[in-house]
Amino acid sequence: MATTRTIAEINHKIREGRVVVWTVEETKTKVAEMGVAAATAAVDVVTTGTFEPMESSGAIINLGHTDPPINIRECYLDGIMAYAGFGAVDLYLGASQVASSNRWGDTSESDIPSERGGGHVIAQLIAGKSVHLRALGHVSDCYPRATLDISITRDTINQFYLFNPRNLYQNFIVGVNSSDRPLLTYLGPLQPFLGNAVYANGGALSPMLNDPQMRTIGIGSRLFIGGAPGYIAWEGTQHFPLQKRLPNGTPIGPSATVALIGDAKQMQPEWVRGCYFSGYGPSLMLGVGIPIPVLDEAVMQSCAISDQDIVAPVIDFSIPRRVRPSFGLVSYQQLKSGRLTINGSRVRTAPLSSLYLGCRVATILKDWIMQGNFELSEPVAPLPNQTAFLPQNN
Structure with a gap:
């Protein structure tokens, strides 16, 4: 009889200390050794992980009210502007926000490096600095104070949480440059004359590619984010589940995304680390891991996917256009080999994400679950699967 289990049953085993958890790397090895059916019967949860730049991220901050009170309408944290248009002392600091001019006449704090943005400030607060x-x-009768100049830490503010509109692309692209000059991009430097190729997704290690149909991943799913528990709050911006897919269900390019909290x-x-791409701007390196409950053999079959079975464009x-030329599809097995062949030329490849740290995230999440410190959550709703991607044609 085929093995089936529920998330409630898995959580019961977690509480009793009987749960079996494999990382996604271990899972692929085990399935190759024992087959899908036996692996499904043997394990309850597969943990995945990634550590990569996620620029569509940011932090909600509530300062607490001052005396006399202030209704903040313009705010800078270490010279980086935070949005202040939705509450007297509520702020949103975007990870990719850059230093900008302000009413004090400066463009940034004098001792703050120029290659710095919102992601660095978020990381600084998380580090306790x-x-x-x-x-x-x-100024109004309710809020008579006109200015505020203070220092804050994570311990002196009320709420401080990440709310990230778009994380965890289910697949992405490979960037190359056929021109005669270097290009500075969100993938890092792309060298001229097809001098290098940069890929941003972890392939078979990537969380969303191990559940390509999003059967177990949905709104309300509990996960690892930045070294702490978090949740999928909603579909991510630019969520595009209608991307073309291979017979194994994996998309051939950027597809589903999730909003995390x-x-x-x-x-x-x-x-959680601030980073800066020269000539492009700041971002945030973030560790995220998703536990996949092994509900049945179909879930295990998806988790057994290998790099040779996943492709990216x-x-x-x-070509500085929204739709750029493509040299076709390549497998993640090719990408991770370190070399591609494009138009007869051998091209060096490199990952933008840290494959090593992504595996560490999966291992830490495995330990949390096996130690009884992390239970899985049932999604309260599925992620939309019919969302179109609408461009602006002007």
């Missing part, structure tokens, strides 16, 4: 805040208020006060600096960034 102090951040300089300067703000202007909208998690308490930044619990996060660890190892898993090779996109030429030398």
Whole structure:
């Protein structure tokens, strides 16, 4: 009889200390050794992980009210603007926000490096360090204070949580450059004359590619984010589940995305790091891991996917248009080999994500579950599967 189990049954085993958990790397080895049916019977949860730049991320911050109160309408954290248009002392700091001019006449704090943005400030707060805040208020009878100049830490503010509109692309692209000059991109430097190729997804290690039909991953799914528990809050922006797919269900390019939320006060600096792409801008390196409950053999079959069975499009960034030319599809097995052949030329490849740290995320999440410190959650709703991708044609 085929093995089936529920998330409730898995959580019961977690509480009793009987749960069996494999990382996604271990799973692929085990399935190759024992087959899908035996592997399904043997394990309850498969943990996945990634550590990669996720620029569509940011932090919600509530400062707490001052005395006299202020209704903040312009705010800078270490010279980086935070959005302040939705509450007197509520702020949203975007990871890719850059230093900008302000009413004090400076473009950034004098001692802050120029290659710095919102992601660095978020990481600094998570590390327990102090951040300089300067703000202007909208003066009214309710909020008579006009300015605020203080230092804050994560321990001196009320709420501090990540709310990320778009994380965890289910597959992405490979960037190359056929022009005669270097290009500075969100994938990092692309060298001229097809000098290198950069890929951003972990392939068979990637969380969303191990559940391509999103059977177990949905709104409300509990996960690892930045070294702390978090949740899938909604579909991500640019969510495109209608991307063309291979017979194994994996998309051939950028597809589904998720919006994530998690308490930044619990996060660890190892898993949340500000970064900067020269000539492009700041971002946030973030560790995220999703536990996949092995409900049946179909789930295990998806988790057994290998790099040779997942492809990504090779996109030429030398054409500055929304739709760029493609050199076709390549497998992640080819990408991870370190070399591609494009138009007869051998091209070096490199990952933008850290495959090593992604595997560490999966291992830590495995340990949390086996130690009884992390239970799985039932999705409260599935992620939409018919969302179209609408461009602006102007």
